[in-house]
Amino acid sequence: MNGTTGKNKTRNNLLTAVSVVLFVVFLSWAPGNLNGYTIRILNLIAINAILGLSLNLIYGMTGMFSLGHAGFMAIGAYVSALLILSPQQKELMWILEPIAPWLLNLKAPFTALAEKGGPLFGWLAFLQVPFLSSLFLAGLVASLFGLLIALPVLRLGGDYLGIATLGFSEIIRIMITNMTPITNGSLGLKGLPSYAGLWTNYGCLAAVLICMTRLMRSNFGNVLRAVRDDEIAAKTMGIDTFRARVLAFTLGCFGGGLGGALMGNLITTIDPKMFMITQTYSLLMIVVVGGLGSITGSIVGAVLVTTMLEWLRFVENPVSIGAFQIPGIPGMRMVIFSLLLIIVIIFRREGIMGMREFTWDWFFRNSSAQAEPQSKGGEAQ
Amino acid sequence: MSLNMFVQHFINALGLGSLYGLIAIGYTMVYGILRLINFAHGDIFMLGAYFVFFATIQYKLPWALGVIIAVIGATMCGLLVDRTAYRPLRSAPRISALISAIGVSFFIQNLSVVVFSGIPRPVVQPPMLMKAIPIGGIRLIPLGLMVPVISFLLVSGLLWIVYKTKPGLAMRSISHDIETTRLMGVSVDRIIALTFALGSALAAVAGILWALRYPRVEPFMGILPGLKAFIAAVFGGIGSIPGAMIGGLSLGFVEIMSIAFFPHLSGYKDAFAFVLLIVILLVRPSGLMGEKQEEKI
Numbered sequence: 227m228n229g230t231t232g233k234n235k236t237r238n239n240l241l242t243a244v245s246v247v248l249f250v251v252f253l254s255w256a257p258g259n260l261n262g263y264t265i266r267i268l269n270l271i272a273i274n275a276i277l278g279l280s281l282n283l284i285y286g287m288t289g290m291f292s293l294g295h296a297g298f299m300a301i302g303a304y305v306s307a308l309l310i311l312s313p314q315q316k317e318l319m320w321i322l323e324p325i326a327p328w329l330l331n332l333k334a335p336f337t338a339l340a341e342k343g344g345p346l347f348g349w350l351a352f353l354q355v356p357f358l359s360s361l362f363l364a365g366l367v368a369s370l371f372g373l374l375i376a377l378p379v380l381r382l383g384g385d386y387l388g389i390a391t392l393g394f395s396e397i398i399r400i401m402i403t404n405m406t407p408i409t410n411g412s413l414g415l416k417g418l419p420s421y422a423g424l425w426t427n428y429g430c431l432a433a434v435l436i437c438m439t440r441l442m443r444s445n446f447g448n449v450l451r452a453v454r455d456d457e458i459a460a461k462t463m464g465i466d467t468f469r470a471r472v473l474a475f476t477l478g479c480f481g482g483g484l485g486g487a488l489m490g491n492l493i494t495t496i497d498p499k500m501f502m503i504t505q506t507y508s509l510l511m512i513v514v515v516g517g518l519g520s521i522t523g524s525i526v527g528a529v530l531v532t533t534m535l536e537w538l539r540f541v542e543n544p545v546s547i548g549a550f551q552i553p554g555i556p557g558m559r560m561v562i563f564s565l566l567l568i569i570v571i572i573f574r575r576e577g578i579m580g581m582r583e584f585t586w587d588w589f590f591r592n593s594s595a596q597a598e599p600q601s602k603g604g605e606a607q
Numbered sequence: 608m609s610l611n612m613f614v615q616h617f618i619n620a621l622g623l624g625s626l627y628g629l630i631a632i633g634y635t636m637v638y639g640i641l642r643l644i645n646f647a648h649g650d651i652f653m654l655g656a657y658f659v660f661f662a663t664i665q666y667k668l669p670w671a672l673g674v675i676i677a678v679i680g681a682t683m684c685g686l687l688v689d690r691t692a693y694r695p696l697r698s699a700p701r702i703s704a705l706i707s708a709i710g711v712s713f714f715i716q717n718l719s720v721v722v723f724s725g726i727p728r729p730v731v732q733p734p735m736l737m738k739a740i741p742i743g744g745i746r747l748i749p750l751g752l753m754v755p756v757i758s759f760l761l762v763s764g765l766l767w768i769v770y771k772t773k774p775g776l777a778m779r780s781i782s783h784d785i786e787t788t789r790l791m792g793v794s795v796d797r798i799i800a801l802t803f804a805l806g807s808a809l810a811a812v813a814g815i816l817w818a819l820r821y822p823r824v825e826p827f828m829g830i831l832p833g834l835k836a837f838i839a840a841v842f843g844g845i846g847s848i849p850g851a852m853i854g855g856l857s858l859g860f861v862e863i864m865s866i867a868f869f870p871h872l873s874g875y876k877d878a879f880a881f882v883l884l885i886v887i888l889l890v891r892p893s894g895l896m897g898e899k900q901e902e903k904i
Contacts, residue, residue: 393881404874564714
């Protein structure tokens with residue numbers, strides 16, 4: 227596609243393999259050697275990268291201004307939590323109103339079916355692998371809701387979509403707060419068994435990453451870019467732009483639900499307040515800082531924003547410089563965070579990566595261009 | 608439901624609706640001119656409420672003075688937002704301006720948490736506004752009547768500015784074609800600033816009245832009324848000032864009346880606006896009073 231010669235191709239594949247192996251080694255080294263806080267941040271980075279990528283698919287790749295990701299995260303988190311909580315835990319938790327009876331033991335019908343099974347229903351046994359299948363179902367339910375909202379709302383373009391999706395995520399939150407028999411209302415769900423470690427989170431990230439890259443390299447990726455850059459021209463070329471947008475939106479919602487489920491599992495407590503608009507804003511920051519429309523950008527953005535948000539906690543703690551004692555200012559973290567968002571969008575609108583992607587060719591071209599500025603800068607893009 | 612109750616609800620809805628309308632006007636004017644959802648508008652509304660709270664309750668200034676300070680303060684903030692966060696992005700893609708607007712809104716909220724503290728504070732209502740007057744079995748609170756009357760007066764004043772004065776003419780002209788207006792020698796940036804000032808002043812008044820009606824202030828009080836007011840603006844037809852008012856009133860009536868008739872839905876009160884939005888976008892995307900916009904190719 228971009229004129230990589232055979233020799234370079236071998237080199238690139240080799241380098242990719244080496245970096246994957248190095249990363250796997252790092253992941254198996256990390257749990258024994260890093261403290262819990264660092265591990266938690268590493269986990270958060272992976273989850274934020276998944277969420278950032280899925281928002282970027284909607285927002286950067288297809289150009290739909292969606293502000294509803296927090297809602298889809300909430301759906302994913304609740305679906306997964308309700309699937310993995312044991313009946314005993316559920317019985318203890320619902321104190322305001324009794325839990326809906328069918329919800330108490332969600333696994334029972336599947337287990338029964340799988341046991342009776344035979345060739346027709348035997349596959350349902352995979353639902354007994356509770357956590358991984360709950361992740362998948364979380365994404366699936368979130369994307370179903372996404373489809374439901376996409377069909378009416380994506381007929382409109384632009385800004386209305388932003389408001390409608392924002393409103394939708396607010397409706398989701400209101401419904402979760404009020405549907406106490408199913409969601410335990412404003413009390414939320416506590417004590418989720420924590421299954422997701424580094425391996426699960428980075429495994430999911432790798433899966434999402436592979437899907438995204440393949441998607442964007444396929445013809446459908448071209449369709450999405452065409453819809454983003456000029457919808458009318460895309461229509462003229464015979465593209466069903468509405469269908470493309472609905473598909474991209476639904477896929478993005480799947481990622482949102484998956485990320486929400488992982489997030490709930492990492493924090494082990496979920497309640498409706500967790501999924502306020504603020505949540506969408508920090509994802510927006512990841513996508514914007516990284517670069518709208520760049521897969522690499524979302525990863526870079528996730529790393530930067532997550533670590534920065536943690537690092538900024540120091541402004542909320544008291545600092546003493548010599549004899550001076552500067553009291554910590556609660557809430558200052560988010561002030562600086564939002565200020566950075568404004569500064570980035572005013573002064574460096576395209577983010578860190580712009581629409582570029584990291585490739586080995588790009589990497590070597592850059593370093594060789596620095597070494598010998600006279601060279602022609604490698605082969606054509 | 609007795610007639611008395613109905614009249615009470617009616618007046619309630621009128622009050623709430625006109626507050627939504629006042630906020631919606633700011634959205635509709637800015638959107639009409641810049642095609643930008645000014646997400647920070649709800650926060651200007653919040654600032655208005657906070658300013659009047661500090662002036663009158665913390666520093667014991669008389670109410671009239673407090674109101675003037677709050678309106679001027681909030682207007683200044685509105686102008687500052689336009690100058691720093693929106694003007695540098697006039698020629699940028701619209702999505703950048705939108706993200707900037709979200710950033711500003713987020714910034715104002717969090718700065719308010721730092722400066723005013725995040726704890727909600729109670730507002731002491733002036734007793735003369737709260738003394739109930741019985742009229743034929745219905746007890747009316749002066750505040751309840753004051754809100755729609757003040758809103759009506761302000762909107763009439765605004766309509767006069769927009770339709771009878773030169774800056775108003777320039778405003779309407781910008782909303783049709785910004786480049787041509789610039790060529791005609793109109794100082795576009797100044798007119799846009801005026802638009803922001805007018806919208807912010809109305810939002811501040813709405814904030815003050817809101818703080819009196821629901822007697823407390825907190826840094827995030829602007830989010831939901833702001834979103835709903837934008838929906839009201841879309842419902843009425845974005846870009847149209849009477850439309851914003853009609854949209855606001857309709858939303859107020861939908862919210863109050865649906866709870867009056869179906870009390871068990873009260874938990875879902877905040878969702879009605881968004882359902883209304885999705886319905887109007889499907890049925891009549893240009894809103895009640897809006898002009899149908901042709902897509903330019």
